[in-house]
Amino acid sequence: MVTALVDARTAAEQVVDPEMPMLTLADLGVLRGVETGDDGTVVVTLTPTYSGCPALDEMRHDLRRALTEAGYAKVVVRTTFSPPWSTDWISDEGRHKLAAAGVAPPDRIGPRAAGGPVPLTLVAPSRTVACPQCGARDTDETSRFGPTACTALRRCRSCGEPFEHVKEI
Amino acid sequence: MHSSHHDHDDENVYDALSTADDDGRWAFGTGFDAGTAEITAPVPDGVDRDDLAAYCLMLADDALIAAQRLSGWTAKAPELEEEVALANIALDLLGQARVLLSRAGHLGAAEPYRAGPQDDEDVLTYFRDDRGFRNVTLVESELGDFGRTIAWILVLSSWRLALMQRLTASSDPVLAAVAAKAVKELTYHRDYAAQWVLRLGDGTALSHARMQAGLDAVWPFVEELFLPHAVERRLVDAGVAVDPEQLRAEVDAVLEQVLPVATLTRPEKPAVGLVGGRGGRDGVHTEALGGLLALMQSLARAHPGATW
Numbered sequence: 001m002v003t004a005l006v007d008a009r010t011a012a013e014q015v016v017d018p019e020m021p022m023l024t025l026a027d028l029g030v031l032r033g034v035e036t037g038d039d040g041t042v043v044v045t046l047t048p049t050y051s052g053c054p055a056l057d058e059m060r061h062d063l064r065r066a067l068t069e070a071g072y073a074k075v076v077v078r079t080t081f082s083p084p085w086s087t088d089w090i091s092d093e094g095r096h097k098l099a100a101a102g103v104a105p106p107d108r109i110g111p112r113a114a115g116g117p118v119p120l121t122l123v124a125p126s127r128t129v130a131c132p133q134c135g136a137r138d139t140d141e142t143s144r145f146g147p148t149a150c151t152a153l154r155r156c157r158s159c160g161e162p163f164e165h166v167k168e169i
Numbered sequence: 170m171h172s173s174h175h176d177h178d179d180e181n182v183y184d185a186l187s188t189a190d191d192d193g194r195w196a197f198g199t200g201f202d203a204g205t206a207e208i209t210a211p212v213p214d215g216v217d218r219d220d221l222a223a224y225c226l227m228l229a230d231d232a233l234i235a236a237q238r239l240s241g242w243t244a245k246a247p248e249l250e251e252e253v254a255l256a257n258i259a260l261d262l263l264g265q266a267r268v269l270l271s272r273a274g275h276l277g278a279a280e281p282y283r284a285g286p287q288d289d290e291d292v293l294t295y296f297r298d299d300r301g302f303r304n305v306t307l308v309e310s311e312l313g314d315f316g317r318t319i320a321w322i323l324v325l326s327s328w329r330l331a332l333m334q335r336l337t338a339s340s341d342p343v344l345a346a347v348a349a350k351a352v353k354e355l356t357y358h359r360d361y362a363a364q365w366v367l368r369l370g371d372g373t374a375l376s377h378a379r380m381q382a383g384l385d386a387v388w389p390f391v392e393e394l395f396l397p398h399a400v401e402r403r404l405v406d407a408g409v410a411v412d413p414e415q416l417r418a419e420v421d422a423v424l425e426q427v428l429p430v431a432t433l434t435r436p437e438k439p440a441v442g443l444v445g446g447r448g449g450r451d452g453v454h455t456e457a458l459g460g461l462l463a464l465m466q467s468l469a470r471a472h473p474g475a476t477w
Contacts, residue, residue, distance in 0.1 A: 051350050052264025081207055081268065082346035084353065117419050118334055118356050120363055120426060144357055145254035149261070153250070169353045 008042045009034040011070040018058040019148045020166075022101040025059065029089025032080055040073040047085045050149040050169075087150075087168050102132045104139075104154065104165040129165050131156035141165075208271045213340045216407045221341060222276035223303065223400045224410055226293070227450055228332075228344075229269030230304035233294060234458070235325060236263040237465050238312055247315055254361055258322065261354040265347055270294065272343045285474045295469035299459055300452040306441060307390035309449070309458040316369055316376070317383030323362035323427070324387055324420070328394045330355035331419040332411050340408040363427050370431025377432065384428075385436045392440030394420070398450040 012034045013026035025031050025046075033045040044063050048056050060077040067075040087106035090098075095105035107127065130137050136158030143153040144167065151164040212218050239259035246252035267290050273279070274289020282296040307325060312318040333355060336348035369380040395417045397405070404410030428435055447453040 048264070050261055050264060051268065051347070051354060052260040052262070054260065080346075081350055082342070084346070084350040086353075117422070118330060118352065120359060120423055122363060122367060122427065122430060143250040143254060144361060145250070145257040147253070149257055167357075169357075 006070040008036045008044075008067060008070065008072060011066050011072075012042075012044050012063055015059070015062045015066050018055045018062065020098070020101075020103070020150070022097045022103075023090075023094050025063075027091050027094030027097060029091060029094070030059070030085060036072075041076065042067050042072045042074070043076045043078060045078050045080055047080050049085050051081075053149060055148075087166060090166070098166060099132050102163060103151070104129045104132050104163060106166045106168045109168045127168075129154055131159060131161065132163055133161045134159040139163075207343045207346050208268070208275050210342045212276070213407065213409060216341070216409055217403065218276055220400050220403055221409060222273045222278040224404050225269045225273035225276065225344070226278050227303040227398070227400070228347075229266045229273055229293075230302050231308050231329065232262040232266035232269070234302065234304045234461065235308040236260070236266060237461055238308060238310075239318075239322075241312060242318065251315070255318070258358050258361070261351075261358070265351050265354070266290075268343070268347050287474070291469075295466045299454050299462055302449075302452060302454065302458065302462075304449050304454075305390070305393050306449040306455050306458075307387070307394065309454060309461055310387070310390055311457055313383065313386060314379060316379040317386050319362050319365040319369065320380070320383040320387045322358060323366055323423075324391055324394075326355050326359040326362055327420045327423040328416055330359055331416040332413070335411040335415070339410070344409065359423070363423075366427055366433070367431045370428075370433040380431070381433050384433060385438060388436040388438045389441045391420075393443075393448050396443075396448070396450075400450075 012031060013024055015025050017023045017025060017028050017030075020028070028049070030047050030049060031044070032047050033043070035043045035045075037043070044067070046056070046059060046063070056079065063077050064075045086109070088108050088110070090106065098105040128137050129139050129141075131139050131154075134156060136156055138157040139154050140157060141152055142155050142162070146153045146164050146167075150166050152167040153162060154165050155162045212221055236259040239255050239262070242252060242255040244252070246255055270290035270293045271288070274293060279289040279292040282292050282301065284292075284296060287295070307321070310321070312321060330352065333348040333351040336344050337352065339345045339348065366380060369376040371377070372380075395413050397413050401410050401413065405412045424435060427433075441448075441455070444453045
């Protein structure tokens with residue numbers, strides 16, 4: 001007997017990212033589909049941010065728990081790699097939430113030009129990232145690799161604060 | 170725990186762990202079937218199933234063994250930032266390996282090694298012996314000091330990026346999907362390595378000498394990257410695989426861009442010899458693989474099927 005309390009999509013969209021809990025999975029843009037069957041089965045399709053995203057397992061558990069609590073008898077979480085996730089999938093609301101939490105949101109990068117070798121640039125990208133604390137634009141990248149796969153570490157030269165930046169991919 | 174806002178979790182934190190899923194988690198893997206939609210895609214028309222499985226295994230093993238090798242830096246990198254960087258690179262490669270291992274397993278590659286209920290990717294990772302691994306010998310080679318590690322990452326990421334960029338056009342949907350994701354990751358792995366090669370090569374006399382020595386040590390493993398295997402040749406004809414010989418010019422161009430600016434000299438060292446024409450792609454490996462596998466596999470083999 002199906003006694004769903006909340007619409008499956010709404011329940012799935014409200015699950016938060018385990019590594020950046022200021023974002024819901026909907027904000028992050030990793031939910032590719034939520035389908036409900038007549039027998040109370042929900043099939044959720046997720047896409048990982050990075051191939052080796054360690055949070056994927058936790059997302060699966062959290063989705064299963066949220067949908068079970070919402071009254072769905074059977075929850076199947078599948079993953080898909082295609083089309084690949086890009087930071088462009090992070091919603092406008094997600095970008096505001098990141099900035100409010102002190103994490104610099106990514107720029108929108110648009111689709112990558114198809115074909116041909118990927119060019120190598122020997123100087124670090126001179127991307128301007130505003131400091132989420134003081135708003136100054138004079139910031140440096142200290143490491144491309146931050147505490148989660150999605151983030152880089154930066155430092156503000158104006159206020160001196162270090163901060164994370166969701167790096168564009 | 171991020172999910173502890175549920176009241177019933179607060180009663181006993183261990184309950185939350187054990188009820189998070191219906192099944193216990195296998196101790197040495199993720200304990201879950203990745204459930205990736207693409208894995209079960211049909212074999213493209215005109216493609217031999219065993220060839221496709223073998224090719225997926227080659228690309229998976231390159232990434233798996235590289236990830237295991239890089240993980241050796243954890244807790245002993247020169248700086249915290251570099252440790253995080255090396256671990257992140259390893260993690261990306263492990264992610265690429267997992268999908269490819271699952272695809273190879275779906276196509277039957279795990280069956281000869283299956284001894285328990287584990288997922289295909291875990292069977293292939295923990296219960297294969299060295300002769301079953303199909304990686305190029307570069308990825309099993311010792312990382313040595315940080316200079317050699319950086320040279321190793323530069324060569325590996327330049328080669329794999331050139332490969333994956335071409336593989337996005339593969340007629341196999343799994344390979345194309347893995348490749349599209351891998352291209353983004355390998356691009357910044359290569360950036361990371363290239364920037365360190367510049368900094369060390371064009372740095373102090375000591376850093377220059379160690380960077381050059383690292384490049385020299387990695388060089389004998391480069392030639393094997395461009396030698397096509399019979400499986401690759403057949404799959405190139407079917408539109409599935411990339412001919413590794415085609416990658417040589419692109420890798421050379423990257424090295425020609427980086428090495429002069431870093432004041433380094435392109436090494437002139439003989440390649441590691443194949444044994445009777447057979448190399449890593451045939452399961453003929455260097456001595457370095459045995460120790461790496463012992464570390465990676467011994468615990469899982471001592472406790473097969475363990476859960477927590």
